[in-house]
Amino acid sequence: MSRFLLTILLMLFLQLAIAQPFTIDSTYQIISSPGDDLFPKWSDDGLRLLFQSNRNGNWDIFLFDFDKDTLIQLTHNQANEQHPEWFPKDNKIVFDSDRAGVNYLFQMDLKTDEISHLFKRNIECRQASFPPTKRLVYFSGFDRKSREWAIYSYDFVSDNLNHLTKLKGDCSMPIVSPNGKQILFSRVVNRYPFEQISILNWYGNLETELDSLWATEPAWSPNGLKVYFVSGEEEVQGEVYSVWKDGSHLERLTNDQLKVKTPAVSPDGKKMALSVLQENRFDIFIISLDEY
Template sequence: MRQVGMKNKALVLVLLLIVGCGSGSREVSVQPKPNVRAEDVASARKRVLKAPHDAEARAALGEELTRLGQFQEAVAQFDSALLHNPALLRAKFGRAEALHQKGNHAQAYRDYLDVLNDASTTAYVAQIAARVGIPFATRQLTAGPGDNLKGRYSLAGNDIVFQSNRDGNWEIYRMPVDGATATRLTYDPGDDESPDFSPDGRQIVFASTRSRKEKQNTGEKQRSIYLMNASDGSGVKRLISNAFDNWNPIFSPKGGWLVFVSDRDDKRDLKYGERQSDLFFYYLTDSSIARFTQGFGDKSSPFVSLNGETISYINNVNGDFEIYEQGLRETNGHRLIFEGGAKGGPQCSDDGKWIVYFEKNGSNFDLYYYQKEQRKTVRLTAHPALDAFPCVQRQGSKILFTSNRTGSYQLFEIDLKAPITREDLTISLSQMLAAGKTSAD
């Protein structure tokens, strides 16, 4: 498995390598259905019989039928309600909910959009946003030229570091999150990728193909791990290099060691990218290296918890790449999520209660977060474009991620404390319908 530093047009290919070939699209529940009592449905039917022209009564019956799972009859009741009162938002939203749960997602999305286009809509915005998978505000941080991706926050959250090919090949750049001008840090013909800040923000670790010869007959170069000053890119020092590939370095929270990915222990004579990858520690005090993961399967995309005691990563031992967690003193990892498509890029919250990742959803990639205690999955993005490589802001509420929703790959930011507005939700839902994308895709 590889996250190879190559030209931008191959990024989707890289993602496919990361998460494998599984699809497994799924429906994310907004909330559990309440218990439906037969007397509630019967009472709603009596109300309609007494007042057949009462739109509110028919809408109430439609809601009870939806909870009961009788979606076809529910839609008929909502249609009748709208015949008597075409402006009744309760009936419009209820019809959309029934259609969505029935499986007619495209029409449901059109009905949701009809509800949002009513300027008086306030009560249903959060419910629609959660249903279609775009519950929070999103803003763009980078723009052209070129592609900008795989961003990481500094510990303070004031700066980001990322890779960009705006000047030809992949180089490392630093930029304040307020959108000020980015500063180029590396100048090398090789590809520099996957940067990460040290906890004190003074250094950046990254992977690079610089000074490495091309692997025979593939045109690919193996990577080594380097360290440099975060302020200006000076003081470049090679930390990790051998005859095999080393990539995806991440600092520990206290900065005493790194975790990185390498295929160094697979001595089989295989083509580039076919050897098994595992996670390793690099100790900055004495430059020693120790293997962390064992067993079969490719392991990659490591992330260290804030307390430094647990590492999250992906492993394809069972076919698709899935998310695992493993304590530093544990021999084996345990799988976290048992539903949905192949996954990548896990990032854990400071308190360890939830984890953000990207997942293959049909032919696309979207962001999700998983609440461990409740075992609940919340969809964060549902754009027709590709959304991947999330980074959780330490001691904050932001999530940085990569998306090609503007045509090129750029960095965007989700604010978990800022629910999406009706206006932005309307725009996003219109784009999804125009692209023919629904949550069932």
């Protein structure tokens, strides 16, 4: 089957797949702000949610506690702090910040509020993701030679920096699978689908390319079987889909006129946090996956 015909069939499937209507009234909004709230990240126990917000002008990191129904601003800096992530098995978070003029990864101790470099290497970096152990971190780093973003790993034990992807087009948003053996990432290409999902194994070999789906902002399911993503197709732009990591079982989850970004699935797989555009801003809502 030609790539052109396969593309047409997939576009038709994306439009005809059964989906639930997603309405604001049927969701739980954690908080409303005058700015954009993006990139939610669940804690391991599902009781807290990190996200970034520009409600005060620049990007800062916030934490919402579901048990206490409270919101805490974690960073207070004139620079931009973005892409928060939980440091595994410690009461720490990691984010990227341009406080030094370019983006570097920083860690913050939630007990002491102390902020320090995650590691000391001269590479512009952002979007950290961790396996279950604390030995490695995967991130998007800027390759000065190719002038493109690529996926890297850093080993805290051996102090080793590894350049994992050497592909044409920017590679970003690495997300480590729950078992730590695969890395999901987004890649920009100069042909259809223009932005696609690819999967590496933990040491950098390319295993899967879902190159028939225009997909962005990917997220793993807790069991590592499925991938959630936001569609870039013009007719269904901003809708949420799921697909098995081998490219089968494509399913459309939302069917509405709302633009959605940055989905994140709770550790128990029962809820999804996502940013929804309303009144010219993105607010974070929680939907139940039991209904989808």
